[in-house]
Amino acid sequence: MSDALTVDHEIDEDSGLPILSMPRDGLPALVDTPQALDECIASLGSGSGPVAIDTERAQSFRYSAKAYLLQFRRAGSGTWLIDPEAFEPAPGTVSDLGALREALASAEWIIHAATQDLPCLVELGLWPHTLFDTELAGRLLGLDHVGLGHMVEHYFGLHLLKEHSAADWSTRPLPRDWIAYAALDVELLVELRDKIRAELAEVGKLEWAAQEFAHLARACRLPVPARKEPWRRTHGTHTVHSRRGLALVRALWTERDEIARALDKAPGKIVPDKAITELAAKVVKDDAPVPGARELDSVMGFHYRIAKQHRDRWLKACEQTAALPAGELPSLHAVHDGPPQPRSWQRTRPEAWDRWQRIRPAANALAEQLVMPSENLVSPDALRRLAWDPLPSNDEQSIDARLAEYEVRPWQRALLDPVLGAALRA
Helix, strand or coil: CHHHCEEEEEECCCCCCEEEEECCCCCCCEECCHHHHHHHHHHHHHCEEEEEEEEECCCCCCCCCCCCEEEEEEECCEEEEECHHHHCCCCCCCCCCHHHHHHCCCCEEEECCHHHHHHHHHHCCCCCCEEEEHHHHHHHCCCCCCCHHHHHHHHHCCEECCCCCCCCCCCCCCCHHHHHHHHHHHHCHHHHHHHHHHHHHHCCCHHHHHHHHHHHHHHCCCCCCCCCCHHHHCCCHHHCCCHHHHHHHHHHHHHHHHHHHHHCCCHHHHCCHHHHHHHHCCCCCCCCCCCCHHHHHHCHHHHCHHHHHCHHHHHHHHHHHHHCCHHHCCCCCCCCCCCCCHHHHHHHCHHHHHHHHHHHHHHHHHHHHHCCCHHHHCCHHHHHHHHHCCCCCCCHHHHHHHHHHCCCCHHHHHHHHHHHHHHHHC
């Protein structure tokens, strides 16, 4: 297959492999008019076999996680790059590329790391009925490296350039080398899927992969629950040791989020997380003074150009935090929907700690035996929940029913039930 590709004469210094530099059909034009979109849909719809799909976003630059470029490749059709911004719907409505979805409804969608791309595809009205995730398949096979570049090297002996992966894909016009990069991301996906599928079948993991892919295809259309207290994910929050300090993190995070949303800029481009937590960490006790103008100006992150434009808002957040009564301060620790992290169990819930010490090593050993990461055999959350609450009995039927409640797939349960049952009865 590599013979049909345009390979750079230059050899990559790190891998020693020839560099894949240009799509075999040359640079595709950007689909950004209704007429071009109609042609694209007709071509992809008349193609054969599975369709390779990728997206490019701009999350390091923009507030939203929406797609700024869609890449498709299918046998008999070639590669197409669609600019979804050119088909932006009227304000207040949802973009819907329904005709494209219908054209590809019967095709298997091949995506590398589908959990990253599916949300922004669904946002555009695009979702698969049948899916093949090459990255997840690589994990099930126990490959050491499952990035697309590494897998192209492993299976094709070619080096795939990845220098534009973190680019601002909202940029227009797109530079020529960016277009080549985007097209190459789907150039070999169909062939990669064929090789991986054969390998999965050879080692008896094809049905496991099929169940995982079906789960992803179903889950991608389910509503995403709103994250509770999203401000707690601010990097460096662990350095803030008072409730009022955490309240300041919350206030500054909220102001920053509103500004970032209005400007459609990544929050870190407004004020970095480090600046927020550095300022909040100065509130060492709940009754300590909240930072004012002098302390704010001493933190470098608030010197960003956009941050300085909103200095009054940061100071207002500080003043409001200082005025909060004790009853409105956040707790020092987040409230979990499920069990807390196991590190506290030995002291607070010793029975659960004992179960955890039995089933976690058993699950890890089974994953090692199956040559796959333990989190792909069973999610850490499902394993924690199983340990947290006692079962009616430690037989395989009780374990299977509980794991099914946590959406553990049938192939996983069939492997786990006897192993975890034996560990709990030991």
